[in-house]
Each structure stands twice: as structure tokens, then as C-alpha cells.
Amino acid sequence: MTITPSLKRDYLAKLAENGKRADGRKFNEYRKIEIETDIISNAEGSARAKIGNTQVIAGIKLDIGEPYPDTPDEGVMTTAAELIPLASPDFESGPPQADAIELARVVDRGIRESEIIDVDQLCIVPREKVWMIFIDIHILDYDGNLFDAASLASLAALMTTNVPIERLKPTFEILKEKLPSIEQYLDDHPKNFPLPLRDPPISCTSVKYNGAVVMDPSLDEEEIAEARLTVAIDKNGDIRAMQKGLNGSFNRDEIKKVIKASTDNGKKILEQLYKSVGK
Amino acid sequence: MNTEIKLIKNGKRLDGRKPDEMRKIKIEAGVLHRAEGSCYLEWGDNKVLAAVYGPREAIPRHTQNPLRAIVNAKYNMAAFSVDDRKRPGPDRRSREISKVISEALENVILLEKFPRASIDVCIEVLDAEAGTRCAGLTAAAVALVDAGIPMKDIPVACAAGKIDGHVVLDLGKQEDNCGAADLPVAISPRTGEILLLQMDGHLTLEEFDKALDMAIKGCYIVSDLQKQAIMKKYQSVSEGI
Amino acid sequence: MAQEKREIVIPSQLLGDIKNKKAGRGTFVENGKIYAEILGILNNSSDYINVNPLKGRYDPIEKDFVIGIVEEAMASSWLVDINAAYPALLHVNEVPWEVEFGETERYLNHGDSIMAKVLQVDQEKRLQITLNDRNLYKIKGGLIIDVEPSKVPRIIGKQGSMISLLKKYTNCRIFVGQNGRIWIDGDIEGVKKVIDTIKMIEDEALSYGLTNKIEKLLLKEAKDVR
Numbered sequence: 001m002t003i004t005p006s007l008k009r010d011y012l013a014k015l016a017e018n019g020k021r022a023d024g025r026k027f028n029e030y031r032k033i034e035i036e037t038d039i040i041s042n043a044e045g046s047a048r049a050k051i052g053n054t055q056v057i058a059g060i061k062l063d064i065g066e067p068y069p070d071t072p073d074e075g076v077m078t079t080a081a082e083l084i085p086l087a088s089p090d091f092e093s094g095p096p097q098a099d100a101i102e103l104a105r106v107v108d109r110g111i112r113e114s115e116i117i118d119v120d121q122l123c124i125v126p127r128e129k130v131w132m133i134f135i136d137i138h139i140l141d142y143d144g145n146l147f148d149a150a151s152l153a154s155l156a157a158l159m160t161t162n163v164p165i166e167r168l169k170p171t172f173e174i175l176k177e178k179l180p181s182i183e184q185y186l187d188d189h190p191k192n193f194p195l196p197l198r199d200p201p202i203s204c205t206s207v208k209y210n211g212a213v214v215m216d217p218s219l220d221e222e223e224i225a226e227a228r229l230t231v232a233i234d235k236n237g238d239i240r241a242m243q244k245g246l247n248g249s250f251n252r253d254e255i256k257k258v259i260k261a262s263t264d265n266g267k268k269i270l271e272q273l274y275k276s277v278g279k
Numbered sequence: 280m281n282t283e284i285k286l287i288k289n290g291k292r293l294d295g296r297k298p299d300e301m302r303k304i305k306i307e308a309g310v311l312h313r314a315e316g317s318c319y320l321e322w323g324d325n326k327v328l329a330a331v332y333g334p335r336e337a338i339p340r341h342t343q344n345p346l347r348a349i350v351n352a353k354y355n356m357a358a359f360s361v362d363d364r365k366r367p368g369p370d371r372r373s374r375e376i377s378k379v380i381s382e383a384l385e386n387v388i389l390l391e392k393f394p395r396a397s398i399d400v401c402i403e404v405l406d407a408e409a410g411t412r413c414a415g416l417t418a419a420a421v422a423l424v425d426a427g428i429p430m431k432d433i434p435v436a437c438a439a440g441k442i443d444g445h446v447v448l449d450l451g452k453q454e455d456n457c458g459a460a461d462l463p464v465a466i467s468p469r470t471g472e473i474l475l476l477q478m479d480g481h482l483t484l485e486e487f488d489k490a491l492d493m494a495i496k497g498c499y500i501v502s503d504l505q506k507q508a509i510m511k512k513y514q515s516v517s518e519g520i
Numbered sequence: 521m522a523q524e525k526r527e528i529v530i531p532s533q534l535l536g537d538i539k540n541k542k543a544g545r546g547t548f549v550e551n552g553k554i555y556a557e558i559l560g561i562l563n564n565s566s567d568y569i570n571v572n573p574l575k576g577r578y579d580p581i582e583k584d585f586v587i588g589i590v591e592e593a594m595a596s597s598w599l600v601d602i603n604a605a606y607p608a609l610l611h612v613n614e615v616p617w618e619v620e621f622g623e624t625e626r627y628l629n630h631g632d633s634i635m636a637k638v639l640q641v642d643q644e645k646r647l648q649i650t651l652n653d654r655n656l657y658k659i660k661g662g663l664i665i666d667v668e669p670s671k672v673p674r675i676i677g678k679q680g681s682m683i684s685l686l687k688k689y690t691n692c693r694i695f696v697g698q699n700g701r702i703w704i705d706g707d708i709e710g711v712k713k714v715i716d717t718i719k720m721i722e723d724e725a726l727s728y729g730l731t732n733k734i735e736k737l738l739l740k741e742a743k744d745v746r
Contacts, residue, residue: 053312059359136358427576
């Protein structure tokens with residue numbers, strides 16, 4: 001298990017008192033962000049996001065399935081995250097631990113609550129068949145701030161996803177026998193089409209240690225963090241999701257500052273995201 | 280599965296390759312920041328990432344061997360790596376592949392230098408197109424060198440198979456699905472010894488000999504690529520670039 | 521000026537024959553031939569063929585000075601991480617304090633850093649370290665960074681030349697553990713400069729004339745500040 005020497009804690013705290021961070025960044029500054037899309041041939045959509053040395057791949061797969069009873073005309077979305085042992089000496093293989101589950105659920109909420117996926121347009125036969133979207137997040141290299149990297153990778157992947165009519169033709173053929181209206185659906189959608197999406201929200205994560213609140217925590221900063229706050233902001237500056245983690249606390253003022261910094265950074269990151277998916 | 284497709288016509292395969300031609304391979308060593316050794320490998324449409332941690336004390340303690348290190352290779356396929364999404368988590372196939380890869384690696388690693396320790400190798404298949412276990416083992420070998428693990432050789436793997444009555448090298452996706460036999464092989468290139476061998480399908484003794492020869496030849500081609508990838512990573516360091 | 525390239529070798533590479541040379545560190549012998557067993561730099565200059573590792577964890581040698589981080593305090597000993605394949609044991613008899621049974625936590629706890637010496641490495645690679653020496657102690661203040669253990673000789677330099685340079689130009693106290701951990705203490709600017717310089721040494725460890733290059737750089741920066 002990786003131990004954080006208490007010396008490091010003291011050193012980072014001392015730097016923070018002087019308004020500095022170990023890698024020279026400003027408190028609200030992000031590390032270099034790189035986004036690459038369309039990297040997995042078997043996935044309907046895929047992207048790799050890098051923030052500093054942290055690397056995450058998101059893959060999107062679609063399948064045909066049953067809708068939830070309370071939303072009979074909407075597509076279904078699920079998000080899963082794997083903190084595979086590849087990414088860190090501290091990750092173990094096996095069923096997802098609480099960290100992986102929290103990560104998946106926070107990313108999921110950010111996407112779901114912002115309604116970026118237009119699930120109304122993902123109905124095939126009302127009450128019978130809808131599109132199921134699987135977002136699978138694979139952490140490859142853990143150097144701090146998995147939330148933002150995972151969220152970015154997922155968004156970039158979704159924004160380059162195509163609904164696989166062609167690959168699932170055999171399934172459609174079988175379903176046609178029981179559900180003749182599929183014929184009409186295929187007439188309306190004869191080929192693969194881009195996943196219907198709305199504007200993406202950007203997730204920004206900050207941590208607090210020794211009274212300092214910094215954005216895009218490095219691994220060291222995460223290891224000594226007392227509290228963490230992730231905010232997902234949409235293009236209008238409205239809040240779509242929030243998650244506070246760890247057992248420390250924030251005061252109202254700190255939260256306001258984080259929201260403001262998230263909005264500022266969010267705008268820049270959103271521009272980069274659009275550029276990377278070719279829009 | 281459409282068994283009416285002709286997989287090979289006039290000496291040309293579906294993707295245009297000759298019977299003894301390999302798919303395109305790209306290997307990069309030392310690509311991850313946290314892992315002690317790592318390798319990213321593309322083989323046809325396969326995309327594989329391997330990482331090594333260790334040697335480190337083996338846990339749980341009851342798995343420790345007082346005389347030597349144990350090798351834990353874990354082969355895993357990402358949910359999005361295949362046509363029909365795969366449920367996350369190891370299935371029986373992954374477990375079996377993990378075992379045969381671990382055993383192949385144990386042969387070449389100088390295990391006695393690290394009693395009670397484990398060498399943990401993670402192999403992630405990010406994109407799959409037939410031959411993932413060969414790609415995985417090949418990447419794992421490079422990651423082990425990159426981690427500074429002492430070894431008596433750098434193992435390498437390649438597969439051959441039979442399609443439409445012809446023995447061919449390095450099966451592609453459709454060839455694997457519709458072909459008559461699949462033979463993945465791993466060797467220790469310095470000695471030529473076979474470290475991994477599995478066969479699936481139907482081969483006459485003659486066809487087997489031919490396929491094994493082909494697979495081993497393929498192994499040597501890939502072995503050169505592994506060595507080039509390692510030298511490329513460290514050569515620039517030595518030249519003070 | 522002709523520069524001999526430092527030759528990089530990889531496992532299984534044929535290096536020589538036992539008829540003419542002896543097999544040294546980082547090599548193995550099979551059928552009378554000497555092969556490399558690790559990724560490293562070939563050292564062919566003496567009777568021995570040695571390969572100096574480029575990567576890998578610290579391989580503990582008795583009497584080495586190391587910087588350890590305490591993992592666990594047990595009843596009459598501590599488990600200490602020294603960046604080797606195994607944690608090291610520090611027994612209460614090997615510290616300068618009178619520690620009562622079960623009172624170990626009062627002196628050293630999880631996360632504390634210590635300057636220690638490797639006492640013993642046995643056949644099963646069980647490691648013991650000691651704090652019983654004037655130069656050994658529990659570390660207070662400063663910062664510890666990690667580098668590849670194989671780069672330590674470069675960072676220290678011939679007869680300590682590189683490390684002296686660093687101390688001179690940054691006014692920092694620096695201690696380099698053989699296990700790839702370096703302790704630095706000084707003002708914020710100084711510490712940052714040491715870290716940046718060490719990073720540069722790490723990246724260019726194999727190139728020639730590095731000490732001169734680093735000296736020029738440090739000199740220039742010092743002049744710029746004035």
C-alpha cells in the first residue's frame with residue numbers, strides 16, 4: 001500500500017499557506033488536458049482523456065433492451081467504472097469497491113441530470129424495446145482527479161457515438177416477427193446515426209487541505225485532502241450535479257468560490273471538448 | 280456465423296494478406312506513469328495495455344512461496360472491447376488465459392531472486408480482434424523488461440491456424456470465427472523452447488507441424504519488434520537527447 | 521570529441537564467454553556463455569562483465585544508508601517501507617530510545633520518515649534496518665522525493681560532486697538515500713530548484729558532461745536572480 005509520508009502533508013500545507021502548489025500551478029489551474037476520440041474499433045463510441053498523467057478510457061456500447069416501467073418510451077443508460085489494478089499499485093482486482101462505485105455514480109449523475117443524452121429519441125417500440133447505452137469507464141493511469149478525467153472521457157465518447165443499426169440488423173430481424181412496428185422504425189432509421197445529444201456539462205473537482213481549496217488535485221494533493229467537491233456545470237452556468245466526498249467540511253463561502261472557479265474552467269474545457277470531437 | 284464465405288481465394292485472404300503474412304503490429308514501452316513497467320501494443324485491430332507491479336511482498340501471506348516469487352498475470356477484457364458488450368469481471372475464459380500466461384512468464388523470470396514476493400502483471404484488452412492472448416503475453420513481456428525484472432529471455436507469442444484447408448499465420452477476426460483450427464504458441468526466442476501452446480479445432484499431424492513452424496516463425500518476427508520497442512524507449516535516454 | 525555510447529542491453533542478450541570474462545552483476549551463465557538478465561548499461565571494462573540496471577526497485581545491501589517510511593508500529597518493532605521488494609523490520613533494540621513493550625507508537629508511527637541504515641539481508645531476503653548511529657534519526661521537516669534507485673549514483677556524482685553543486689547553489693540540506701529517496705530542506709525557492717534539477721539529472725542520467733551542464737545552469741540562474 002502506498003503510504004503518504006507525513007512530511008509531504010506538512011510540506012504541501014506550508015506551500016499552500018504561501019499560495020503555492022507543489023507543481024507550480026495556481027489554485028484554480030488545471031493540468032494539461034488531452035482528449036482523443038474514436039480509438040476503440042469495437043465500441044460504438046470511445047475516447048481517451050488525459051489530465052496531467054491521469055489517463056482514462058471510456059467506451060460506449062449500445063444494445064436493444066426493455067425500458068424501465070416508469071419510463072416506457074425512453075432509452076436506458078448505465079455507467080460502470082473499473083479501477084483496474086493496471087492504474088495504481090493500490091487498486092485490487094475483484095468486484096468494484098466503494099471508490100469505483102462512487103466514481104461511476106457521480107459521472108452517471110453528471111450525464112443523466114444534465115440530460116445530455118436525448119433518451120426520448122432512443123425509443124424503438126414504446127413499452128417494448130428501447131436502446132440501452134452502456135458507458136464503461138476504464139482507468140488506465142491514476143495520478144489524481146479521476147472524476148474529471150472520467151467525465152471528460154465519457155462525454156467525448158458519447159459525442160462521437162453512432163447508434164449501431166447495422167450491427168444489430170440480425171437482432172432486428174428476429175424482433176420483427178413479434179413486433180411488426182420495428183419495420184417502420186427501420187424505415188425511419190435505415191443506417192447508423194449519431195447518438196442524439198444535448199449540450200454536455202463539464203465536471204470540475206476541487207479538494208481542500210489545510211484551509212486551501214485547489215482545483216484539479218494531483219495525486220499528492222488527493223492523498224492529503226480532507227474534503228473534495230465535484231461540481232457539474234452546464235453551458236449556461238447552471239449546476240447539474242454536485243458531490244462532496246471525504247470526511248472534512250466546506251463552508252458556504254468556499255463552496256461559492258468553487259462554483260465560480262468551476263464555471264470559469266468549465267467554459268475553457270468545454271471549448272476544448274468541442275474541438276476534440278470535431279465541432 | 281456464415282460458413283459460406285470463402286476465407287482464402289487465389290492465395291489472398293479476406294484482408295488481402297498472404298498465407299504467411301502478419302497483421303500490422305505497433306509496440307510502445309513505458310507508457311504509464313504509475314506502473315513500474317508498462318507496454319501498449321496494437322496487433323491488427325487488437326489494442327492491449329500491460330502493466331507490471333513488483334516484485335513486492337505477496338499478499339495474502341498464504342500465497343507466499345518461501346523459495347521464490349510467484350507470478351500473477353491477470354488478463355481482462357474491457358466491456359467495450361468486443362462486439363457484444365462484455366459484462367465486467369473475470370469469466371472462465373479470462374481466468375484460463377491468465378493461468379497459461381502466468382505459467383509461460385514464470386518459466387523465464389528469475390524467480391529465485393525474490394522469495395516470498397509476487398510479480399503482478401495486468402493485461403487489459405481494450406479492443407479485441409482475435410489473438411488477444413498472444414498480444415497480451417507479448418505486451419506483458421515488454422512490460423516486465425521495462426520494470427527491470429530479471430529474466431533469462433523475453434517471451435513472445437503468435438498464432439497460426441487453418442482456414443479453408445490452408446494453414447495460415449496470425450488469424451484475423453473472421454478467420455478465427457469461421458476457421459477450422461487455431462494454434463496460439465509462445466516461445467523463449469533465445470532457446471526456441473515452447474512456453475505456451477494451445478490448440479482448438481482439427482489438424483492432421485502434417486498440418487500441425489506446418490502450423491507450429493509458421494507460428495514460431497511469426498514469433499521471431501514479433502520478438503524483433505519487442506526488442507526494437509525497448510531500445511527505442513531507452514536509446515534516446517542514452518544519447519542524452 | 522569521440523563519445524563512446526553507453527551501451528544498453530536487454531535480457532537474453534549475449535555479452536561474452538566465460539573463457540575470457542567473469543560473469544558479474546546483472547548477468548547469468550548458460551552453456552559457458554554470459555547473458556544479460558536485466559535491462560541495463562553494459563560495463564565491460566574489467567575482468568567482469570556487469571550490467572547496471574536502468575530500472576527496478578532498490579536491491580538492499582548491508583550498510584547502505586536509506587530513507588524509510590514507517591508502515592506499521594507493532595509490539596516490539598516497526599515495519600518500514602524502503603522501496604525494496606519487501607518491507608524492512610526495525611527492532612526496538614535498534615533505535616536510540618528506551619521503548620517499553622507496546623509503546624512503539626510513541627516514538628514512530630505510520631507515515632513517519634526515518635534516516636536508517638541497512639543492518640542485515642538474509643537468505644530469504646528478510647531485511648533489517650537500524651537507527652543506532654549518530655547519523656541516523658527520525659526526520660523532521662523538509663520533503664522527500666522518489667527517484668529511480670539506479671539514478672542515485674548520478675545524482676550523487678563522482679565523489680559527491682553533483683550533490684555538492686546542488687547544495688552550494690540552493691542553500692538546501694540534501695540527503696540522498698541509496699534506495700532512491702532524497703530528503704531536501706530549505707526555503708521554498710531552493711527546494712523547488714533542487715527538485716527541478718534532480719528531475720533533469722534523472723532524465724539525462726546517461727549523457728556525458730552532465731555535471732558541467734548542471735553547474736552552468738545553476739550558475740546562470742544564480743546570476744539571473746542577482
